[in-house]
Amino acid sequence: MAYETNGKTVEADEEGFLVNINDWNEDLAGLIAKDEGIDMSPEHWEVVNFLREYYAEYQIAPAVRVLTKAIAKKMGPEKGNNKYLYELFPYGPGKQACKIAGLPKPTGCV
């Protein structure tokens, strides 16, 4: 599949994950989120930006368990827990937030 943004076509895999992470921009993130039925709030952006920083540092999309723990460490337990993250991303913070962040599907995620 592909996304159309600002008159540009951006290639994605059959599940909607970007083929090339460098294609990502905030407009595209908003578009992917809309496809996922998510209206991006500052709280959503916080998680998406965190994922992008994580990827920049470690070159992988973290497993959801690892993401939750890392968010707890950085932003506190009121955000680093399953309930909070699944409310933001009902189909899974690993899968959905990574997709919006332009990252590949998390390793080990089926």
Added chain:
Amino acid sequence: MGDKMEEEYEGGVVKKFMFVNRKAPYGTVYALEVLEMVLISAAFDQDVHVAFLDDGVYQIKKGQDTKDLGHKNFSPTYRALEGYDIEKLFVERESLEERGLSEADLLVDVEVVSRADMAKLMGEMDVVMTA
């Protein structure tokens, strides 16, 4: 999932696993594949050990630059292992010395052990996978 299966899972057997890396990081897909296997293994609450010997020690050498190889530099991912609770990393001292390397050249915290101790350690594992 049935009750019985769930019970077995809850009280699951924890085995000692060791993933042994013996090859240089690029040129073959082995290093990357093992790294992915290690990351996935973290989900199963097993006692995971990772060993680096022979040219495998180059996998965790600092300052890797893959621009001219046209290959993604995945060495930063080894530093993510800690967040996956995989902290038992072992490097064979002789393999480092034979390549003029020391612990200071490595990008993650490891335990450096002698060849004899590495052999002993492998003997204590339930499962050893080498690539």
